[in-house]
Amino acid sequence: MTHSLDVAVVGATGSVGEALVQVLEERKLPVGTLHALAGADSVGQTASYKGRNLRVRDVQAFDFSTVQLVFFAAGQSVTAQFIDKARAAGCMVIDLSGGLPPEQAPRVVPEVNPQALEHLGAPYVVTSPSSVSVALGCVLAALRQVVNVERINLTACLAVSSRGREGVSELARQTAELLNGRAFEPQVFGRQMAFNMLAQVDQPDLQGHGLLEKRVAGELKELLVEPKLRMSINCIQAPVFFGDSLSLSLQTTKAVDLAKVCDALQRAPALECVEFEDYPTVVGDAVGQDVIYVGRVRAGLDDPAELNLWIASDNVRKGAAINAVQLAELLIKHYL
Amino acid sequence: MTHSLDVAVVGATGSVGEALVQVLEERKLPVGTLHALAGADSVGQTASYKGRNLRVRDVQAFDFSTVQLVFFAAGQSVTAQFIDKARAAGCMVIDLSGGLPPEQAPRVVPEVNPQALEHLGAPYVVTSPSSVSVALGCVLAALRQVVNVERINLTACLAVSSRGREGVSELARQTAELLNGRAFEPQVFGRQMAFNMLAQVDQPDLQGHGLLEKRVAGELKELLVEPKLRMSINCIQAPVFFGDSLSLSLQTTKAVDLAKVCDALQRAPALECVEFEDYPTVVGDAVGQDVIYVGRVRAGLDDPAELNLWIASDNVRKGAAINAVQLAELLIKHYL
CATH class of the missing domain: 3.40.50.720 (NAD(P)-binding Rossmann-like Domain)
Structure with missing residues (x-):
């Protein structure tokens, strides 16, 4: 070439x-x-x-x-x-x-x-695909050889940059106004975004599912070639400028071997698996990086076939x- | 009396x-x-x-x-x-x-x-109990008559006030320093809390489970008298001053009747169920109130026996x- x-x-x-x-x-x-x-x-x-x-x-x-x-x-x-x-x-x-x-x-x-x-x-x-699907897809692909996932439960805390420059400016403006004790008229997000969590990132359909939530579900099924995978996808808006923070719980078909899981995550070139005593976040770890950070890898509290993870990824750059x-x-x- | x-x-x-x-x-x-x-x-x-x-x-x-x-x-x-x-x-x-x-x-x-x-x-x-268990317990108790919950998947985004006044001051201080372009040494949370999401709210045990996560699981089993309930509890720290935001997915034993669910939530005196076109947040809705706000009530994307909800509650006052x-x-x- x-x-x-x-x-x-x-x-x-x-x-x-x-x-x-x-x-x-x-x-x-x-x-x-x-x-x-x-x-x-x-x-x-x-x-x-x-x-x-x-x-x-x-x-x-x-x-x-x-x-x-x-x-x-x-x-x-x-x-x-x-x-x-x-x-x-x-x-x-x-x-x-x-x-x-x-x-x-x-x-x-x-x-x-x-x-x-x-x-x-x-x-x-x-x-x-959407940044959420890129991050989740990379993690699930790395795990394919070591766990058989039946169901995905995801809460994705999205940065305001998922709404582009407007979202970034709006969070900065609202935060500055609040710290200066001034009232403001919410734009972009329709309500206070600073120091608040919003339950949705776009307008849901008549069944209550958001556009991005449906998009992520469809993308993951296609990426993983698993049309029957069951998924609860919850996209929420966080007062964070850059980086997606994903809280993920996977239900698998048998007791999870955590050593194998960590090994598989560590071997994936797109991933950086953070040691047990520490955990990654978007600020300081993921943002500006070309890899997706994974941490808090653990089995279920009462179900050894459950696998819980935390993922931090740069939505704009890597995603x-x-x-x-x-x-x-x-x-x-x-x-x- | x-x-x-x-x-x-x-x-x-x-x-x-x-x-x-x-x-x-x-x-x-x-x-x-x-x-x-x-x-x-x-x-x-x-x-x-x-x-x-x-x-x-x-x-x-x-x-x-x-x-x-x-x-x-x-x-x-x-x-x-x-x-x-x-x-x-x-x-x-x-x-x-x-x-x-x-x-x-x-x-x-x-x-x-x-x-x-x-x-x-x-x-x-x-x-x-902990504020997360109070909010979740009230919602699950209201639903007891209309759904049979087998498994709970929770991501709880906790406000910094869960760490008391110190947590509140630290978020305010970090935010002000950042907006003024000044460097700061993180205290209380051990890293940047402003405009960031933290994967955990306390020091996990050797299996990776946080203290509060175990506490919430134990409390819910006792509150609901359901010792066998399966739970994935993920407590994360959000850059929010007051109010818990809970993203909840319930797996139940049969197709969920949403009309009955909404009716049960609306009838519970401790709850305020927000209409479909809208959704509640901690700022503006839950904080300062004596009731727990519920919104985004919807079935699963691909599983009619799944029930997804969003909960906003004042962790200090109601919780x-x-x-x-x-x-x-x-x-x-x-x-x-």
């Missing part, structure tokens, strides 16, 4: 888009020209790439036939609006919005189901940007 | 002790003289009660025979140090520290297992002070 390819990042001014551009610079992806694209209101901003300031251009006016690879790192509506153009231009596409149906764009985490990329038809369109670039590396390896 | 009784609150300067004194003032407990007690280093402080400032006195020098009812609202070591004096003086005792063995001091939540108070022997010693005073009311009714 000696030739380079031209790449577009749609949503380059968002937090995930910015991390993507940074990861593209760090890793050895053979990028020729990089195009930073965004909506009309972001045109004129710049994206920092290899010591230069890339001018952000209007995605609406972009000629997709000038690139071979496109990352969609904006919302689902943006992907929906431009996916046909990118496909028609023959681009490989990696979508981070989660808005494409799985049969059109399989959900893939390289550490979990790389085989799903082996028999794609052109144009090659792949979904990089989105790195996974997407790893997918690009695999697509290039298979199809270019 | 016309005569009054003299009461001592040990730990009156702590956050739970302060709330206890306030609740004693609010409710109709026939208190004669109220003694605010604490360790030697708090002597000279005052506790506000019925418009007066009670002088805080040294528990070490206190003559327990001058009162008929004692609340222990300090740590387990304080209870251990003075419980025999209080017992020997014939006092009724309500312990909030959780340090006494259940066979000496049954764990009771009036809405859950009031029958446990009916056949006590003198001296009457009762434990007011500790009100429960303890309710216990006192029952003791007085039965034994005075």
Whole structure:
């Protein structure tokens, strides 16, 4: 693989888009020209790439036939609006919005189901799953050889950066106002986010299930190729800027061998397993790192076939940007 | 019941002790003289009660025979140090520290297992369970008639006030330092608590189970009189000042009837069930209230026998002070 390819990042001014551009610079992806694209209101901003300031251009006016690879790192509506153009231009596409149906764009985490990329038809369109699914998928894949999971109980405490820059600014603003004893009008989250936990991260459906909760359940079933896995997925919003904190309880078919579990976690390149006396957190451990931290590995209080874990992962970097670039590396390896 | 009784609150300067004194003032407990007690280093402080400032006195020098009812609202070591004096003086005792063995001091939540108070022997010693168990116990008791719970999966996001005033000050200090761009040395929690989630709230045992996690499991089995109930209890520390946020998934023996569940929750006097389109949080809803808020009531994504819930409760007021005073009311009714 000696030739380079031209790449577009749609949503380059968002937090995930910015991390993507940074990861593209760090890793050895053979990028020729990089195009930073965004909506009309972001045109004129710049994206920092290899010591230069890339001018952000209007995605609406972009000629997709000038690139071979496109990352969609904006919302689902943006992907929906431009996916046909990118496909028609023959681009490989990696979508981070989660808005494409799985049969059109399989959900893939390289550490979990790389085989799903082996028999794609052109144009090659792949979904990089939600950050929660990336973290959980990596952990469950590492455990596949040592436990047989029947049911997953997850409470995922999401950082406000899951709502992009707006979420980050809102938590900072609310916190500052409160510390200064000033009243504020909640925006973005619809209520006080500072020093509070919110029961949901998006608008639930009529059955009460949130969009992300359903997305994570569907993604995990596809990633692990376990359509019958039972899952309780609870996504809650924490007053944390960056990093997902996952509280996980797995029900398995027989008594868990903790030594084998820890060994399997330690051998997985994507994971860092923290010793028993300590535990990882998003601040200080996971954020800014390329690996997912696992800790508090323990059996059930009253059920030896239960396995409890704590996971801390950088939702923007490992959960989105790195996974997407790893997918690009695999697509290039298979199809270019 | 016309005569009054003299009461001592040990730990009156702590956050739970302060709330206890306030609740004693609010409710109709026939208190004669109220003694605010604490360790030697708090002597000279005052506790506000019925418009007066009670002088805080040294528990070490206190003559327990001058009162008929004692609340222990300090740590387990304080209870251990003075419980025999209080017992020997014939006092009724309500312990909030959780340090006494259940066979000496049954764990009771009036809405859950009031029958446990009916056949006590003198001296009457009762434990007011942890705030997590009070909230969870009230919800599970309300559901007892409509679902048969086999397994409980709980992730409890605890407020820093679970660590008393020190915890509250530490979160405020860390947040202010960070917003001002200043470095700080973590105290109390051993690491950054502001804008972070911690995987545990105390030091786990050799199997990895935290003290509070084991306490909650034991308390719930006793409260619900279900020694075989299976429980995954995960207590994590959130950057929230007051209020426990509980993410709960119950596995039951048959398809859940959501209408019946909501009806049962709405009929329970201790609970406030929030409508489907909305959800409760600790800030703005639960904190400062005498009821426990429940929301996001929904069946499983792929299991109709699963019931998922969100609970928001004031850990200091409802979870500790009100429960303890309710216990006192029952003791007085039965034994005075």
